[in-house]
Amino acid sequence: MDSENIYTEIVMEHGLNSPYKKSIENExxxxxxxxxxxxxxxxxxxxxEDGVIKDMSFSGSGCAISQGSTSVMIQTLIGKDVATARSIISSFLKLIKREDVSDEEREMLHDALAFENVSSMPSRAKCATLSWHTLEEMLDKLEQ
Ligand SMILES: [Zn+2]
Known part of the structure; x- marks a missing residue:
């Protein structure tokens, strides 16, 4: 299996059957x-709590890319402190905008790198970045 197929599989698996599409306690x-x-x-x-994303989930509907991206984002960011989460969010948005992403940033993005190919499809880029922008706004609200 080439790397593109592995990535497609990550997107589809998370998009169609996400373990994070549920409700959480104490949100x-x-x-x-x-x-x-x-x-x-x-x-x-x-x-x-205490500046750390202790738990996260999502609800709603949308295409496989938006749902998959949301699910992978949650997997990547649960347990991270807010500052680290923000830096991973900005790395992801750079990745989709085809800007330079360092090796260190790529390591932090982990499975979220699966969405790199989406950057060549501008109409789908908004699907991939939707939840990342939404989380960024949510963290802004938290700090007000
Ligand atoms: Zn979409």
């Missing part, structure tokens, strides 16, 4: 993201 913040171009509508639910 203390949520935020809704909407991508009218595709009809994706995702709600993020999180428990952020």
């Amino acid at each position: 203390n913040i949520c935020s809704i993201g909407h991508n009218p171009n595709c009809g994706d509508k995702i709600t993020l639910h999180a428990l952020v």
Whole structure:
């Protein structure tokens, strides 16, 4: 299997059958993201305590790319402190914008690198970045 297929598999697996599409206990913040171009509508639910993302899940509907990207984002960021989460979010947004991403950033992105190919499909880029932008706004709200 070449690397492109492995990545497609990560996207599809998370997109169609995400372990994070559920409700969580004790959520203390949520935020809704909407991508009218595709009809994706995702709600993020999180428990952020002592500056750490203790738990996160999502609900809503949308295409496999938006759901898969949300699921991989949650997998990548659970347990991270807010500052680290923010830096991973900005690395992901750079990746999709085809800007330079360092080896260190790629390591932190881990499975989220699966979405690198999406950067060549501008119409799908909004699907892939929807939940990342939504989480960024949610963390902004938290710090106000
Ligand atoms: Zn979409």
